[in-house]
Amino acid sequence: MAIFILMAARLRRRWPAGWLLLAMALILTTGSSRASPARSGAESAVGLQTPALAGPGEPRVLVARVYFANRADRDRLAAVLDAVETATTAGYLTALISPAQYAALLRSGYRVEIDEARTALVNSPAAGLPEQAEGIPGYVCYRTVEETYADLAALAASHPRLAAWVDIGDSWEKVASGGSAGHDLHGLVITSQARPGPKPVFFLMAAIHAREYATAELAVRFAEYLVNGYGVDPDVTWLLDYFEVHVLPQANPDGRQLAETGLYHRKNTNNTAGSCSNTSYNHYGVDLNRNSSFHWGTAGVSADPCAQTYPGAGPASEPETSAIQAYVSSIFPDQRGPLPTDPAPAGASGVFISLHSYGRLVLFPWGDTNNPAPNDAALQTLGRKFGYLNAYSVCQSGPCLYATSGTTDDWAYAELGVAAYTFEVGTNFFESCAYFEDTLLPANLPALRFALKSARNPYQAPAGPDSLGVTTMLTTVVAGQAVTLTATADDTRSNSHGYGVEPVQPIAAARYTVDQP
Numbered sequence: 001m002a003i004f005i006l007m008a009a010r011l012r013r014r015w016p017a018g019w020l021l022l023a024m025a026l027i028l029t030t031g032s033s034r035a036s037p038a039r040s041g042a043e044s045a046v047g048l049q050t051p052a053l054a055g056p057g058e059p060r061v062l063v064a065r066v067y068f069a070n071r072a073d074r075d076r077l078a079a080v081l082d083a084v085e086t087a088t089t090a091g092y093l094t095a096l097i098s099p100a101q102y103a104a105l106l107r108s109g110y111r112v113e114i115d116e117a118r119t120a121l122v123n124s125p126a127a128g129l130p131e132q133a134e135g136i137p138g139y140v141c142y143r144t145v146e147e148t149y150a151d152l153a154a155l156a157a158s159h160p161r162l163a164a165w166v167d168i169g170d171s172w173e174k175v176a177s178g179g180s181a182g183h184d185l186h187g188l189v190i191t192s193q194a195r196p197g198p199k200p201v202f203f204l205m206a207a208i209h210a211r212e213y214a215t216a217e218l219a220v221r222f223a224e225y226l227v228n229g230y231g232v233d234p235d236v237t238w239l240l241d242y243f244e245v246h247v248l249p250q251a252n253p254d255g256r257q258l259a260e261t262g263l264y265h266r267k268n269t270n271n272t273a274g275s276c277s278n279t280s281y282n283h284y285g286v287d288l289n290r291n292s293s294f295h296w297g298t299a300g301v302s303a304d305p306c307a308q309t310y311p312g313a314g315p316a317s318e319p320e321t322s323a324i325q326a327y328v329s330s331i332f333p334d335q336r337g338p339l340p341t342d343p344a345p346a347g348a349s350g351v352f353i354s355l356h357s358y359g360r361l362v363l364f365p366w367g368d369t370n371n372p373a374p375n376d377a378a379l380q381t382l383g384r385k386f387g388y389l390n391a392y393s394v395c396q397s398g399p400c401l402y403a404t405s406g407t408t409d410d411w412a413y414a415e416l417g418v419a420a421y422t423f424e425v426g427t428n429f430f431e432s433c434a435y436f437e438d439t440l441l442p443a444n445l446p447a448l449r450f451a452l453k454s455a456r457n458p459y460q461a462p463a464g465p466d467s468l469g470v471t472t473m474l475t476t477v478v479a480g481q482a483v484t485l486t487a488t489a490d491d492t493r494s495n496s497h498g499y500g501v502e503p504v505q506p507i508a509a510a511r512y513t514v515d516q517p
Helices: 042-046 071-080 099-107 116-123 145-158 172-177 213-229 234-242 253-259 319-331 376-390 408-416 433-454
Strands: 062-067 092-097 112-114 163-170 184-190 201-206 244-248 351-356 361-364 393-396 419-424 466-472 485-490
Touching: 062 099, 062 116, 071 092, 092 099, 099 112, 145 163, 145 184, 145 213, 145 253, 163 319, 172 319, 184 213, 184 319, 201 213, 201 319, 201 433, 213 234, 213 244, 213 351, 213 433, 234 433, 244 319, 319 408, 351 408, 351 433, 361 376, 361 408, 376 393, 376 419, 376 433, 408 419, 419 433
Parallel strands: 201 244, 201 351, 351 419, 361 393
Antiparallel strands: 062 092, 062 112, 163 184, 184 244, 361 419, 466 485
16 A cells, blocks of 8 residues: 655754653542532532632642533533643543632532643743743744744745735734734735636634644644745645645734743733733633634633633624634635535535644534534545544544534634634643654644645545555656556545544546646
């Protein structure tokens, strides 16, 4: 069987020798057994809406497994606790909680297990090194917001026939200050100008949750891989000739700048609803991944402005959200009917991916219900292709994770009919550079490339076999010269771990074209 080979990205920076990936030894502290379902309302079950300050000598934040009685119980907890985006199929929710919340959960009869190693990591993120001149302090592999913008702007300037650096809107602080502070939301558009469009579109966004360090860098590395590979890698060259890529590396630049100081800040920096200064770590702001206008506020959110799932004052109330929705609507056609049961047509185009961390998951709509989306079978099929390439579990967001509403992927699929996914990459919010370079990046670059390749026909083409090892013995061909083309068609490359099984079909024939898709 042919092997899919992806040219490895070059390391952008060096860091001091001796950095090791922290081995996570799980030490469990168990509370009393769960006796009955949570009382109505998660706030009453948890005992308080937002974490209080830790006492002297206590960790500010605990990383805990909170075991739930049923999905409704899980969703109530996830709405008010700082739930981590990891699978809940084992019967527990992973969350960042305060010592006061830990005590309240035990009093309410919940079984709670503390991950001591992750708790230590959360309370003591890597410190900046004296010789570190660039990157996030303690994490030299991750560019800051300013470095991200400068590097991608320079990439576009040096490759004007392949890339354009565009301004798609403003952050909350820029709007609130009248332009004297805050950031623009910048995107990179990548395609070969030598071939005119229209072309199928792939949209990739990252860091809508500020503390998820690895996501922005993964998006930037993918953009660099494409631009630098044009004219060198034949697959990349073909993709940029016939497809169009839009990369939004910093969807929440104000919040990200705050998280770069070592704070586990998740939301944007809108503090008009409350400063939340009495909490053990930053909680003010709006969760931009609960603020989209589709099914805003229907599930998995809290009315408490200091909660991590606060969805804002209304649908798309935040300038970041409205800018993203306007931009995405401008690059994708509306291909889906108005009813919740209307599927996108089988021949619809476009793929949308939002990068999050962590959990090693590929998630697809819907998030606010356990009911399947109208294009569920096709979404599963493409998702399993992604899961094969990055070795992640694949599942519908609502049943697999917990109830969410107002999310960007649900909005993109619901409003435009685009095949939309969330990748929960890696194993930590502040992912180590060793893990990022050695595991996370090489696992996800092939999956992102497949997403780009699938943008022409995402609801049909992934159900067929993959063409692998496509080669000729000649690098230059004279008109009329005979050429032998060798390839392998393989229909087994699908990850069925955790969510159904993709059928393997007999392959009757294959065909090729020259100079056209």
